Amino acid sequence: MSEGLENSTTLWELVERRAAASPDRVLLIDEGGRTLTCQEFRDRAERVAAGFHALGVEHGTRVTWQVPNRFETILASFALARLGAIQNPILHLYRHKEVGYAIGATDAQVVLTPGEWNGFDYRAMVEELVADRASAPQVLDIFAELPDGDPASLPPAPTEGDEIRWVYFTSGTTSDPKGVRHSDRTLITGANGLAVALDMQPDDIGSIAFPFAHIAGPDYFGMMLLAGFGAVLIEAFTPAGAVAAFNAHGATMAGGSTAFYQMYLAEQRKQPDTPLIPSLRKLSGGGAPMPPEVYEEVKREMGIQICHGYGMTECPMICMGGPHDTDEQLANTVGKPVVGLEMRIVTEGGTVAGPAEDGEVRVKGPMVFRGYTSEAATAESFDEDGWFRTGDVGHLRADGHLVLTGRLKDIIIRKGENIAAKEIEDLLYAHPKVGDVAVIGLVDKERGERVCAVIERAEGQDDLGFDEMVAYLGDQQLARFKTPEQLEVVDALPRNNTLGKILKYKLREEFAAKPWP
Numbered sequence: 001m002s003e004g005l006e007n008s009t010t011l012w013e014l015v016e017r018r019a020a021a022s023p024d025r026v027l028l029i030d031e032g033g034r035t036l037t038c039q040e041f042r043d044r045a046e047r048v049a050a051g052f053h054a055l056g057v058e059h060g061t062r063v064t065w066q067v068p069n070r071f072e073t074i075l076a077s078f079a080l081a082r083l084g085a086i087q088n089p090i091l092h093l094y095r096h097k098e099v100g101y102a103i104g105a106t107d108a109q110v111v112l113t114p115g116e117w118n119g120f121d122y123r124a125m126v127e128e129l130v131a132d133r134a135s136a137p138q139v140l141d142i143f144a145e146l147p148d149g150d151p152a153s154l155p156p157a158p159t160e161g162d163e164i165r166w167v168y169f170t171s172g173t174t175s176d177p178k179g180v181r182h183s184d185r186t187l188i189t190g191a192n193g194l195a196v197a198l199d200m201q202p203d204d205i206g207s208i209a210f211p212f213a214h215i216a217g218p219d220y221f222g223m224m225l226l227a228g229f230g231a232v233l234i235e236a237f238t239p240a241g242a243v244a245a246f247n248a249h250g251a252t253m254a255g256g257s258t259a260f261y262q263m264y265l266a267e268q269r270k271q272p273d274t275p276l277i278p279s280l281r282k283l284s285g286g287g288a289p290m291p292p293e294v295y296e297e298v299k300r301e302m303g304i305q306i307c308h309g310y311g312m313t314e315c316p317m318i319c320m321g322g323p324h325d326t327d328e329q330l331a332n333t334v335g336k337p338v339v340g341l342e343m344r345i346v347t348e349g350g351t352v353a354g355p356a357e358d359g360e361v362r363v364k365g366p367m368v369f370r371g372y373t374s375e376a377a378t379a380e381s382f383d384e385d386g387w388f389r390t391g392d393v394g395h396l397r398a399d400g401h402l403v404l405t406g407r408l409k410d411i412i413i414r415k416g417e418n419i420a421a422k423e424i425e426d427l428l429y430a431h432p433k434v435g436d437v438a439v440i441g442l443v444d445k446e447r448g449e450r451v452c453a454v455i456e457r458a459e460g461q462d463d464l465g466f467d468e469m470v471a472y473l474g475d476q477q478l479a480r481f482k483t484p485e486q487l488e489v490v491d492a493l494p495r496n497n498t499l500g501k502i503l504k505y506k507l508r509e510e511f512a513a514k515p516w517p
Contacts, residue, residue: 005226006192009161010184011081011218015042016157018225025202026230028071031245036071038228041078048079050154051147055138057110059084059158064103065112066090066122067143069212069235074221076112076142077212081165081184084158088167089213091417092117096477098177100129102169103137105179105373114143118236161185164370168215170313170418177420179373180215180313190317190367191222193338197320198223198253198284198307205249205279206231209242210256210416216287219316239263246277255285257416258448261294261306268302280304282323286311286334287416288448289404295331310334310404313418314369314381314388317341318361319402333401341365344387345396358395358405362387410504412441412449419451419482427476428453433464436493438502439484442512450516452486454507456493463489486516 003021008014018027023039036044057063063085067073080087088106090099092114103111103126111130113122123141130136140147161184169177200206206224208231210216224231232249234242243264246254254264254277261283268276283298286309295306307330309320321335329335337343342364345353353359368388371378381389391409394402412419421439428437435458441449455464466487473483494506 003228006188006195008188010158011078011188011222012157012184013159014188014222014225015045015078015081018042018228022202022228025228027224028074029205029230029232029249030071031232031234031241033248034071035230038225041075045075045078046082046151046154047148048075048146049082050149050151052076052079052085052149053083053154054149055110055140055147057083057085059155061085061110062088062106062108063110063112064088064090064099064106064108064137065142066092066094066099066126066213067112067114068092068117069208069233070143071233072142072144072146073212074217074233076146077218079146082154082157084163084165086165086167088169089217090169091211091213092122093211093417093481094479096125096129098169098479099125101177103129105169105177106167108137110138110140112140112142115141117143161188162370166218167373168313178377181370181373182215183370186367186369187218187316188222188226189340189365190219190311190315190338192226193317193340193367194219194309194320195223195226196339197309197317197322197335199323200227200229200253202228204229204252204281207234207242207246207251207254207256208232209234209237209254209260210285214416215311215313215316216256219311239267243267243276246280250279251277252279252281253284254280255283255306257285257287258290258294258308259288259415259446260285261290261298262446265294265298265301272301276302282307284308284321285416286320288413289443290448291443291445292331294445295327299327305330308334310392310402312390315341315363315365315367315390317367318343318363318390325401329399329401333397333403335402336400337363337402338367341367343396343402345394346383346387353395355398356395358393360408361390361392361394361402361404363390364388412439412451414441414444414447414449414451414481416448417481424451424453424473424478424482424484427473427478428455428469431464431469431472433458433461433468435459436502438493438504438507440504440507440511442486442508442516447485450486451482451484452488452507452511453484454488454490454493454511456490486511488514 019042166182444450
């Protein structure tokens with residue numbers, strides 16, 4: 001199906017080979033009906049690369065970009081891949097705190113923005129952030145118009161697939177994000193694992209409704225190039241708008257994460273006697289836990305499967321459910337390890353777990369990242385045998401499918417995005433009405449997990465109110481999607497008897513049982 005394209009050394013080689021194999025096949029469709037064929041995408045991206053090159057971007061140039069979904073975003077990214085630049089994509093949800101950190105941590109030489117979009121001026125934010133830097137990066141607005149140039153002016157395309165050309169920042173168990181380093185090869189092999197598992201065909205029409213700046217962006221787009229199918233690109237997601245676009249263009253696969261499944265299901269319930277998207281064959285996604293009842297509801301009410309998977313920024317494709325799995329497997333597991341990935345489950349005692357025995361999920365393979373920007377963080381994340389420690393707990397069933405049962409890392413996965421509890425705790429702790437604080441994730445059918453802040457009353461202070469908390473965190477420039485949806489105020493947080501460590505599992509037990517909202 002991939003016509004041997006999985007052996008491509010670089011992402012640009014993958015683009016070239018797909019354009020040669022199926023030049024006239026539609027690769028991208030937007031909500032307004034614009035299309036780009038595989039050949040058109042290749043030719044346009046090369047002209048954009050020439051335009052960037054004329055502006056000084058070359059092999060190894062460090063480029064941070066924060067641009068929402070549009071043809072121009074993907075063209076710009078692959079133009080940078082053509083040049084061999086080092087890309088640092090940032091979700092458009094992030095604001096001053098996260099964007100400033102990323103620009104500083106990567107020492108960005110160029111920053112790409114959409115200018116003003118959806119009521120927010122991204123360029124103004126970046127210019128404010130870099131104003132005091134001794135060597136300020138070049139700031140370019142690319143959303144409406146891309147640089148253009150003569151491809152004859154370009155240097156040869158890069159041929160080394162193992163160079164570090166991608167840096168993604170992810171929240172872990174500390175408040176500062178970690179820089180995750182990827183090569184073209186890690187992304188191609190991850191995309192191939194996804195392509196094989198989902199068994200997409202050239203006549204399929206997929207969807208990119210999630211931010212392309214997410215690690216899932218090149219993962220999914222790489223799958224499109226490998227399998228040779230097109231997709232509908234959604235710029236600003238709304239359930240009704242996405243459904244209309246998918247119907248207009250005959251989408252056969254949609255999804256993104258558990259939150260997306262829930263939104264499509266809610267739209268279906270508005271017209272229970274008529275298929276929401278008649279062409280749809282399956283939903284797919286990952287990034288957050290999927291309760292079995294969500295699968296069962298979608299299968300019963302929409303008549304299609306959910307192929308749910310498991311990945312992370314450090315390894316974009318670990319497991320994936322597929323259309324040839326049974327309903328029971330799809331509902332209760334995250335699928336099998338993808339092709340090319342090795343997995344072992346390690347018990348708390350350090351031994352390899354037996355069948356159905358829980359332990360930490362550890363992985364090896366060509367799709368695993370090439371370490372963090374911090375050598376210390378890298379050393380902590382790989383064991384003595386070179387296995388990456390995911391921090392997730394689960395077990396392998398006799399049928400080879402993985403069941404995830406918990407996490408060692410203190411992060412919350414809300415709608416597929418990692419949120420470090422400590423980052424929010426550090427900000428809230430500084431508030432005068434907060435004696436102490438613990439931020440926890442609670443299972444949520446819509447979000448996967450919702451963020452709950454549990455605050456210990458400060459002596460002599462009134463209770464912190466919910467609206468007051470939201471306003472305060474906004475003033476601290478915390479991204480809105482990280483702001484807790486739930487606030488609980490208690491006399492004292494539960495602690496152990498030795499080091500006084502807050503017992504978060506007790507808080508989860510208590511507040512999971514409390515009705516909300």
